[in-house]
Structures are given as structure tokens and as C-alpha cells.
Amino acid sequence: MDNIKYFFNPQTVAVVGASSKPGKIGHECFKSMVRGNFRGNVYPINPSVQEVLGKKAYPSIEDVPEDIDLVIYALPAKDSIEIFNQFKKKSVKAVIIISGGFREFSENGVLLEEEILRIAKRDGFRIIGPNCVGVFDPYSGVDSLFQPYERLPRPKKGNIAVISQSGTFAVTFMDWASEENVGVSKVISIGNRSDVDEAELIHFLDNDPNTKVISLYVESFTNGRRLAESIRECGKPVIVFLASRTSYGARVAKSHTGRMASNYLIAKDVIENCGAFIAEDLQQFYDVSKSVSLLKNFVGKNVMMITNGAGPCVVAADLISEYGLKMVEPSEKLVSLLRQVLPPYAIISNPIDLTGSATSKDFINAVRVCADSQEVDIIVLSIVFQDVPLEDDFVKQLSLIDFKKPIFVFAAGGQYTRERFILLHESNIPAFQNIKNLVSSINAVIAFSRKGKI
């Protein structure tokens, strides 16, 4: 267990298979390590070249002049046993195996995977992978991903820890988070999960001061009971996206990471009973994680909507009632307070419809009155950013005020709208292009608040 920390906080890293050819996976992993803000030494290991990206290359890790905490392995599976046998001499504590060709690929791959696991146990190092993209930690600068920055911008420091059996989902989560200015504490792609598994990572992250919420994508189980226990014991919110609902999904999961899936409904039930939130799809998994990351605890269920284009509020009202939340029926007093600050054409009900003529001032006045009212627990803004006369700096104005009530924003559109999410998230206001995810995020935050996990 102790060695787990070396995946995220090593002093020295070696990239075995660091190629000098751009586009090669070993090259890109090394480049990611170099481009991050990692403070320790990073050594390229490659017997065929003198240097990689200006750094002196070593023929093997035995040639490196100091001990190595973390090895990133990006050579073919067949070479692994010989190379892994060298790790003990360098006191290697942790190994990320990017390469595939193990359990998921062939009978021989299964044998290889078992053998390297035996070596790891014997020599006291831990393994993440094989068949994964590995680890991203914006705090320490560890970045084993072979996706170049130009295609996959990295998210900032934050408090979401992502554990994913699929490297693709880990990458997508990072891509969305980066674009929307949502931070992560760690992203961990575990691939075939031959050694370090979700349960162990959840225990570790429960004690990680940078992590507030744990987001887990899982498509198969090796030890479901252990995983369930780890979620139950975890003091932090855990959000789970489970795949392999059908036998078809299960079969694909098997060829994907060499692991058999379990019965979906049983797994879902067990994990939900352990206190996790189960997301229905990847976007909801991301959106709920983001919300729990940004918000403080609250338990009240009275929702007031404020809008400059009420169409989405019709859909939201359906979902709010279906999810067991309450639409505020504004009292005469609240209506009168709103009347005093809003233009005559505003329709004061729920939603408060400021109409397409709404200005930033109208929105802010309405939010202020609602935030000060005992009748309202949660404010949902459904904003058409594309409308004039809403000013370009509306979000900036909004972000300068601490309303002391949870605020959620729905806004759907392209680049102009999406850019507005950046400052909203900076101000701890989660923003959504999907209304259902907004409403289920409210529910998730309430549920975790009630459990005292947030």
C-alpha cells in the first residue's frame, strides 16, 4: 500500500522505451513528463539513441546514476520480463505499464502478465496497468499520457480524482474538464488492473488532501466485495459510471481489458447501497463530478428558476418534479420584492421570466432577491447567452457577488456559450448543456450532503 504514493509523488522517473520519434507512444509519454511541471529527474531509457528531447538517454535503467521511484514502461509486452528483473537494483517503487499485449490480447499475454506480477511481488514494487494511459497528477506534474498537449489540453489543479478502467474515458474527462476550467487532483487509468485496483486507490484517495470527490468508471470486477467495501468506508463522495449492462457489453469488456463483467443490476444495487451516486452515461458522470467538486453542502430542495428564454425551464420543471425536488411557489411577499427590482415586462412566477430583453442587472437583481429569501434553497439560471441585450460581461458581474446559495446554470450553445462556462466554474457555479444532468447534480449534492460526505 505504501508504495502507491510513488505513482503520484516520485522523486525520479524513468521512461523505458522513450523514443526520439514524434508520434511513437514512448516518445509522447516522455514528452508529456517533460512538459508537465514535474520537479524531479526524468530519464529516457533507450539503447538506440544518445538523447531524447535534449535529455541524455540511457541504454537501460541500470545505467541511470541514481535510484528510480517510478518507471513508465512503453515497450512491447514480450520484452517486459527481462526489463522488470532489473528494477530491484534501482529500488523501483512503482511501474506504469502503458503497453498492451497482455491479458487482453492472448493466452501468452496472460502468462506474461502473471509473471511480471510475480516479479513485482517479489521485488516490492507496484504496477498500474498494463494496457492503460496511466497517471496524470497536476500537483506533482506526473503525466504518463501519450496524448500530446495539442490534442489533449491538461486540466488545472482541482479536487476530482478520476479512476478509469478505460483510458479513453479518462482522456475524455480530462479534455472536457480542461475546456470547462474544471480541476482534477489525479486521473488514473488502470487498464487491465493486474495489481493496483480501484479499491486500493479509493482507500489511498480517501487520505489524499488534494481530493474531494472520487469518480470511478468501471466495466468489470475482479473483487466486487472489496470494491464495495472501499466505497462504503470512504468518507468522500464517490461517483460511479458502470458499463457492461448486457452480455454484449460484458463480452466487449472482456476483450478490452481481459476482465469478465459481473451482473449489472446486482453491481449497481450493491454500489448504490454503499453510498455512491451511479451515473447513467459519461456526460452525467462528468457533470455530477464537476458539481460535487465545485459546491459546498446543502440539503434544501426548493428550486427557483430565473431565465431570459423559458423553453428549457419547461423541461427543467418536468425533471425537478420527477426527481423529487420542489418548484418554489413564490409568496406574495417574494413576488412584491421581485416586482420592485425587475422591469415591468418580467413574468414573475417560477421561472422568473426576464424575457429576451433581460440585462445583466435584471438577472443579478432577481438572483439577489431569491438568494436572500427563506423560500428559496437552490437557484437555477437558464441563460440564453446568445441574446442581446444581455451584456458580454454578465458572467463577470455575476461572479463578483457571493450570493451564499447554490447556483446552477443551464446554457446550451457553441463557442460563445461554452466560453462563459470558464468563469462560472471559476466562481464555483456549475454550468450545463444538459438539463437532466443539472437536475441530477442537484440531487447528488443533496444526497452526499445528507451523508455528511461533502
Next chain:
Amino acid sequence: MDNIKYFFNPQTVAVVGASSKPGKIGHECFKSMVRGNFRGNVYPINPSVQEVLGKKAYPSIEDVPEDIDLVIYALPAKDSIEIFNQFKKKSVKAVIIISGGFREFSENGVLLEEEILRIAKRDGFRIIGPNCVGVFDPYSGVDSLFQPYERLPRPKKGNIAVISQSGTFAVTFMDWASEENVGVSKVISIGNRSDVDEAELIHFLDNDPNTKVISLYVESFTNGRRLAESIRECGKPVIVFLASRTSYGARVAKSHTGRMASNYLIAKDVIENCGAFIAEDLQQFYDVSKSVSLLKNFVGKNVMMITNGAGPCVVAADLISEYGLKMVEPSEKLVSLLRQVLPPYAIISNPIDLTGSATSKDFINAVRVCADSQEVDIIVLSIVFQDVPLEDDFVKQLSLIDFKKPIFVFAAGGQYTRERFILLHESNIPAFQNIKNLVSSINAVIAFSRKGKI
């Protein structure tokens, strides 16, 4: 009915309330008309200024030196009756009322709306609105929207006609379509729907040579039977997103556009029985519309997936089986043909997992073999564009080939990934960030193909 065409193909347009102040709704509507490629004359009507955007302003439409086909009305509701009484003298055929303050606002607004309707019937012109963003037609250049181009880029010419009771949803649809390079034939926001309604528009669009698919957002009904009949009689695919599932949604719908909602389940059932596809949310509404727009008819249900990051294929496999489609079990012959063209590390099953090492050539070889196989009807590519060594120009290479089988792409990520959708859509390959929408789009195209509507 005949006058409907003047909303989309007028010779002359007057914008009543065209202000010279940027940010005013009347200014922005006029600017949109000027910025489009509309070939006829557009007159700003405003008694207080000499010109708007360099065009001579007229105090009233009676002062305009020629007849007016289409009026865009952007003044307060209270001024409407006096102004509408002038329309007959200029042989006005069609009026778009952007302004709110009618049925949705007050008792007096109801009376105003009834009165202008009476005038319209008497004087022989038609009304879209009030309380809407009106019409966008990229073929004629009619563009009454007050959302400026900087916030809402306009989609290109295409074949989707959008009819929306919510201006916000119309705007969102346009924003997404523009960003993803999906074209529209018309976007029609009908707001309070005091005169021209969905049923009449569906009949009109059924005969519109630019329209292939009709996408309808509706949150309430005035004459549900008439709407259902129009969908049943329509020879083109109709995709419907219905809101107001609950009494809360219905109440919001009432204050939104002054119309009572009907029972959701009955409405859904009736409309589905008339042959429409019912979308579950706005994103699915958009994604299915896009797919039907881009694709030719097909009915086979055998799906083969090809990927360089199989995680999403686990989720896709679940959905494919749940939606009644079939996962191809590749025959020995197909496996052997694939082996000949793919690298040794590819896992040949369904999905064909080319792994993170996949190149464009690997993908194209796999697609070619599957497209030539009788075993495969539909090809789903789950692509991690962020991965190297996949080349930057992969989509360009893919788009140069006509594989003669329907291809769907799943790819999730940020800007780099989204940019790749542009060329995919240019090549009639629909691309999705949501797997469920991909699978339901396959089903929708099959269903419309079976009905001979596509």
C-alpha cells in the same frame, strides 16, 4: 396557406422598430436581415431616426415607396393594433412578431393578441409569433433573429427544417449545427403560435424542395389532432421533442407561451403512432435530426465497431443490444480478411480493437474490409482523436473514400475532437459525443427507411 411562402421568400421586408442603438432587439433583427444574403429590399421603420446601419429609415411602413411582403415587428405589444391597421395599404402578406407582452403576459395581452389576429384575417396576412425569434432561411437570407452573429453563428444551407415553440431551443439548435457544420433549410420559432401553427408548417415543408427532415419542438397543443394528422400525412421524416411531461412543466409552458400543455403520455403515443421519432432530450433531438439529414436509407441491423480505444464500445455494445440492433459476430472468413490488412497487435472481434497504436491506414483498412463484407450493414467507429499515432489528417483521408455503407462516429473530447466533426459531416458521416444518441440515430434512420420516408 399560400401566404406562408412570404415568410421565407419575400421580395421586400420592413423591420418595424428598427432601432439605431446596438443591443436593442429592433436593431439586432434589422442587422441580422442586412448581414444575411437576402437579395430584396429591407426597410428600417423608425420615426425617430434618419437611418439605421446606413439605410434610410421611414417613419411608418406607409411611407415606404413600394409594397411590403414581410414585416418583422419589434415594437411593444401596446402599439401593435395601430400599426397592424396600416399593413393592408402595403399589401403585407406575412408578419413576424418578435415582441412579447401578449397572451403569455396578461389578460390585456390576450385581448391584444386576439385583435391583431382579427386584423390579420380581415386584411389577408399571416402571423408567426408573437413572442418568438422568428425565421431563419439560409436559402433566401431571411433572418429575423436578434441574436448577433458574434454570439450565434448561422448554420449553412442544408435540409433540416426546425420548428420550435421555444426560441431558445431554435437558437441552441442553430448554434450546435453551425459549429458542427450541419445545414438547415429553415428554422422557425413560433412562440405563442397565434396564427401559423406546426400543422400548417409541416404541410408547407412537406412540399419544400430544400427540406428533407422536419424537427419539431413542442411543449403544448392547441389542436393536437390537426398536428397528429399533419405528421401522419407528411412524406418526410418528422422528429419530435415533447416537453411538459408533468403538471409543473405544463404550468411553466402556460406562462412561457400562453398555451396549456396536454397529457404527455397520450401526446407521445399519438405522435409516435403517426410515424414520428420522439427524442428524449434536446441533444438527442439535434443528433437524430443531424443523422437523418446526412444519411441515405438503409434497413440492415448488423453493426460492426472499429476502435482505437475500446472503452466506449463496452457502453455501445450494451445499447446496441438493448435497442434491438445486432452486434456482428465476424465469420472466420471476415477475421482472416481483416488479419491480412491489420497489424498483429489488433484484436479482431467486435469491436475490432486497433488499440492506441492505430494509424489512419489501420482504420481505413478495417473500414474497407467491413464495408465490402455482406456480414456488416452499419459501421460504428469509436475514435480517440487525441491518441497518437493517429494522424491529424485521418478524417480527410477517410472522407475521400465512398465506402457505400452507413458510417457513424463516436468521439468525445474538446476543441481538437470537435473540429474533426466538421469534415465528417461534410462527408455525410454523423459524429457524436453521446453514444446513446448514436445508437438511437441508427434506429431512427432504419425506422424512417422502413416507412419509405428517407
